[in-house]
Amino acid sequence: MSKQEHGSSTHYAVHWQEEQYYYPGPEFIGQANCTDPEIYQRFSLDKFPECYKEFAELLHWDRYWHTTLDTSDAPFWKWFAGGRLNASYNCVDRHLQKHKNKTAIHFVPELEDEPIEHMTYQELYRRVNETAAVLQEFCGLKAGDRVTLYLPMTPELPVTMLACARLGIIHCQVFAGFSGKACGDRMWDSESDILITMDAYYRGGRLLNHKANADQAVQAAESAGQKVSRVLVWRRFPGRYSSAEPMVENRDYFLDELVKQNKNATIQPVSMPAEDILFLMYTSGSTGRPKGCQHSIGGYLSYVTWMSKYVQDIHPEDVYWCMADIGWITGHSFIVYGPLSLGASTVIYEGVPTYPDAGRCWRIAQELDVNIFHTSPTAVRALRKVGGDEPARYNYHFKHMTSVGEPIEPDVWRWYYEVVGKGRAVIVDTWWQTETGGFLCSTMPAIDPMKPGSAGPGLPGIHPVVYDDEGNELKPGEGKAGNLCIRNPWPGAFQSIWKDRERYIKSYYGKYNRDPQSKDWRDWPYMAGDAAVLESDGYVRILGRIDDVINVSGHRLGTKEIESAALSAEGVAEAAVVAMPDEIKGMVPDLYVSLKPGIDPSHELEKKLISTVADVLGKIARPAHVYIVPDMPKTRSGKIMRRVLASISNRRDIGDVSTLANPEIVEEIRQQVQG
Ligand code: 6R9
Numbered sequence: 001m002s003k004q005e006h007g008s009s010t011h012y013a014v015h016w017q018e019e020q021y022y023y024p025g026p027e028f029i030g031q032a033n034c035t036d037p038e039i040y041q042r043f044s045l046d047k048f049p050e051c052y053k054e055f056a057e058l059l060h061w062d063r064y065w066h067t068t069l070d071t072s073d074a075p076f077w078k079w080f081a082g083g084r085l086n087a088s089y090n091c092v093d094r095h096l097q098k099h100k101n102k103t104a105i106h107f108v109p110e111l112e113d114e115p116i117e118h119m120t121y122q123e124l125y126r127r128v129n130e131t132a133a134v135l136q137e138f139c140g141l142k143a144g145d146r147v148t149l150y151l152p153m154t155p156e157l158p159v160t161m162l163a164c165a166r167l168g169i170i171h172c173q174v175f176a177g178f179s180g181k182a183c184g185d186r187m188w189d190s191e192s193d194i195l196i197t198m199d200a201y202y203r204g205g206r207l208l209n210h211k212a213n214a215d216q217a218v219q220a221a222e223s224a225g226q227k228v229s230r231v232l233v234w235r236r237f238p239g240r241y242s243s244a245e246p247m248v249e250n251r252d253y254f255l256d257e258l259v260k261q262n263k264n265a266t267i268q269p270v271s272m273p274a275e276d277i278l279f280l281m282y283t284s285g286s287t288g289r290p291k292g293c294q295h296s297i298g299g300y301l302s303y304v305t306w307m308s309k310y311v312q313d314i315h316p317e318d319v320y321w322c323m324a325d326i327g328w329i330t331g332h333s334f335i336v337y338g339p340l341s342l343g344a345s346t347v348i349y350e351g352v353p354t355y356p357d358a359g360r361c362w363r364i365a366q367e368l369d370v371n372i373f374h375t376s377p378t379a380v381r382a383l384r385k386v387g388g389d390e391p392a393r394y395n396y397h398f399k400h401m402t403s404v405g406e407p408i409e410p411d412v413w414r415w416y417y418e419v420v421g422k423g424r425a426v427i428v429d430t431w432w433q434t435e436t437g438g439f440l441c442s443t444m445p446a447i448d449p450m451k452p453g454s455a456g457p458g459l460p461g462i463h464p465v466v467y468d469d470e471g472n473e474l475k476p477g478e479g480k481a482g483n484l485c486i487r488n489p490w491p492g493a494f495q496s497i498w499k500d501r502e503r504y505i506k507s508y509y510g511k512y513n514r515d516p517q518s519k520d521w522r523d524w525p526y527m528a529g530d531a532a533v534l535e536s537d538g539y540v541r542i543l544g545r546i547d548d549v550i551n552v553s554g555h556r557l558g559t560k561e562i563e564s565a566a567l568s569a570e571g572v573a574e575a576a577v578v579a580m581p582d583e584i585k586g587m588v589p590d591l592y593v594s595l596k597p598g599i600d601p602s603h604e605l606e607k608k609l610i611s612t613v614a615d616v617l618g619k620i621a622r623p624a625h626v627y628i629v630p631d632m633p634k635t636r637s638g639k640i641m642r643r644v645l646a647s648i649s650n651r652r653d654i655g656d657v658s659t660l661a662n663p664e665i666v667e668e669i670r671q672q673v674q675g
Helices: 026-031 050-056 087-091 093-099 121-138 156-167 180-190 210-223 255-260 298-310 329-341 360-368 377-387 410-420 501-509 559-567 603-617 642-649 664-674
Strands: 002-006 009-013 067-070 078-081 103-108 117-120 146-150 170-173 194-198 200-203 206-209 230-234 252-254 277-283 291-296 319-322 345-349 372-375 400-404 426-430 464-467 481-486 526-534 540-545 549-552 555-558 572-582 586-595 625-628
Touching: 050 067, 050 298, 078 298, 087 093, 087 156, 087 298, 087 329, 093 121, 103 121, 103 360, 117 121, 121 156, 121 255, 146 156, 146 180, 146 210, 156 170, 156 277, 156 329, 170 180, 180 210, 180 277, 180 291, 180 603, 194 210, 200 210, 206 210, 210 230, 230 255, 252 255, 277 329, 291 298, 298 329, 319 329, 319 360, 329 345, 345 360, 377 410, 377 586, 400 410, 410 426, 464 526, 481 540, 501 526, 540 549, 549 559, 549 586, 555 559, 559 572, 559 586, 559 603, 572 642, 586 603, 586 642, 603 625, 625 664, 642 664
Parallel strands: 103 345, 146 170, 146 194, 170 277, 194 230, 230 252, 319 345, 319 372, 372 400, 400 426, 586 625
Antiparallel strands: 002 009, 067 078, 103 117, 200 206, 277 291, 464 481, 481 526, 526 540, 549 555, 572 586
């Protein structure tokens, strides 16, 4: 699949056109939570928005809502207005009566000689309460305050999230693989003066010093003007500090020690308005500044609970493993909130899927008897590459598997289906975004046939539409690519961008809004920022982002963020980032820079640029190649022509460059890059 930009419109060349269907087997259908094909009618547009009551009814409410969808401040939708509930109560307390001895979380440490921890709902309840007591009493935090979490994949992460939710505190978890600087920027944006982190964690067999990153986060937040009053540090091994960094007096505290002082404390869950904020999740957009997506308590939790039950097909007796990181939206929705709200057993794996060998995932599946498996195309490609025959050596039985985060090539899909799923498990290819809270397009696993490479139709209640640049609707089967939009709001949708209402309207509703004054949701189609083709069977085939976002291993990175990181290196005058397809990661960034006068290109400088980007943003943003070029190709008005650089990186036809201000530079760069 490749993308070429011509002026403002975007044209896609699609290299797969898959029309082969696979059907769910009778074994799966026989046990599925939803087998009723009428479900789509129950959620047709004429039943909107009241149909979504069914989602909210999966939760415990302290007070029922009076208005299912309040549109008075369109497009800032308010779901279940007037209702009150607590997310922590819904994910923990309400399961105690029937399931207190059931495993809530299976924690699998990366090192195989460390024992697997099986935390029951009763144990989760105790730990969440004790942690909430520290947040309330020691930190003085209360509903509406923001707290930044910078935690790795250990049970302390969901425990801390649920402790926040218990008190109505807004948690802002930053992916632990992000740099301290990226974390500090988000602390500043969300105005959190407390950071909760961990001393160390395992990755690829090494115990990483995470406290050092946390210290950098504090430094970055403070230099941006955000005071940091406390840093609470969970210890990976309670009682044993695994970091070389000093603890700062009157600022840093061991959270496992504070929790011990609150042994068996109980904290009443605060009854929160449904429309208050549960968490912020930062994501990349087309400008350098990350967007803090604001998710609500009632709408979000209803949505992910329904999706977990009917799309993930989670039953009480299932063992469910989503291999995403909780630092991303997938982990929030489909490791923590959805599964725990259903009272399921959810697996948290600390480390690298292929550590110490290609069989690790399948050993975990065998040992824990995992039967629902959820991962990304990047992980599937990597697992296939290192151990294409491994799954057959292990005795596990998946009934259901998910693919999420990027388009999955039909060939990779088939390996996932035949080899990982052993030809028995259904696959759902779920298309959605940080902003959307939960899935939007996917097959319903017991109802719709699967088609490799296509996400599927809009889920019940979701009505996708593809518009061309002029706002004309593209018909199913027309074969044309356009901008994927959703006609209607849905309860999982984010409420706004934190502190930036304008950007929210402009980025998601600006292009296709029919009347800025309208209070009618029909006038506000949601624009996702993805290009897609609507197929004749109603399935949506996602082609990729239309904005300046690169999807690396399913993680969104703004090209502008990488460029501004590169510009922070000494001697760099200009920077441009383009996307390159990669066999494993889907896409990777290529970085082009030009230097200030008097600075000479060197191999050292290239290496320095790679490490600068990694330091500023985190390792996942590292450019695949760095090209130091004599000048950038530019328009007469001085804009860098990224599409020309993209064509050079991707060895595509460069097209007409005669209108550039400096056309001669193009051939020079091409020779430098392509040899
Ligand atoms: C959940 C998540 C969102 C972007 C999205 C799209 C891409 C996600 C996909 C997919 C093809 C799928 N994307 N799921 N593309 N097929 N099943 O990934 O959220 O990190 O915000 O990324 O990822 O381009 O716009 P997020």
